[in-house]
Ligand code: FPP
Ligand code: MG
């Protein structure tokens with residue numbers, strides 16, 4: 001697999017590239033069992049936003065341009081989308097979520113056993129591809145992010161008592177469940193494209209950029225959970241997190257003014273009128289605006305990191321993608 005840019009790393013056709021990544025992933029995932037193949041291909045049939053592969057490829061291209069490195073030929077970045085999709089197959093089961101990418105979620109369509117095994121199989125294929133690359137440092141970076149995904153999900157199942165503690169628990173969980181994958185994949189791709197002599201500052205910049213944009217992504221996701229419709233998102237919305245008993249940014253900020261919001265979230269909005277009540281508390285406390293301000297700070301950090309890197313068409317595309325993540329409505 002090759003995802004080539006032109007000689008000067010300036011010309012990347014993103015829509016062609018993401019379509020190719022989706023097709024390539026399916027051709028990689030070819031188990032003998034027809035049943036397993038159906039399950040796995042179903043999970044990639046409606047492609048998601050492909051933000052992770054785009055972000056990782058453009059980060060590599062931007063930093064390589066900065067380091068005046070040669071052409072980028074990279075078979076390595078598609079693992080990010082595979083690990084992400086595998087984790088979503090398990091996540092939908094954990095969250096009892098029936099819809100994903102505008103279709104029935106995998107467990108809803110094929111049953112929970114198949115969703116677990118299908119997700120495991122995709123993870124296995126990603127691990128085999130990683131083994132073939134044969135770079136121990138990168139294996140350790142990818143293991144770290146899978147560890148974070150699991151720890152993040154476990155943190156989400158627990159809560160802590162005082163409000164300050166809750167916010168720092170929330171940011172840590174957000175890093176682990178979302179930002180770590182983007183940050184560590186950005187780091188991995190720089191380690192791979194510079195494998196002879198990786199520049200420490202370039203690796204750090206890639207990681208920090210990915211971390212900040214990953215935090216932005218999840219904070220915006222948490223805002224959309226209380227503001228967007230299910231049609232917009234292609235997944236359950238308007239209070240889906242709160243119905244699971246989860247307090248994310250908008251609720252945590254609202255709770256500083258209206259601590260009674262916790263009782264409603266603890267009972268998973270089970271009484272009639274609960275959703276309206278919570279949305280009213282969030283509205284009256286500017287919970288969404290406060291969460292957006294934090295997202296904006298992460299987004300600004302990400303853009304400042306980019307500004308310290310040599311300007312190039314790839315950098316411009318990365319800036320545009322970052323803006324899209326911050327302003328997205330789905
Ligand atoms: C989506 O969050 C879920 C994740 C970002 C991570 C899920 C991780 C696991 C299930 C553990 C690791 C599993 C594997 C196979 C590596 P969300 O529920 O807030 O988002 P959503 O609204 O899109 O469902
Ligand atoms: Mg979920």
Ligand code: MG
Nearest residue numbers: 091092094095
């Ligand atoms: Mg979840």
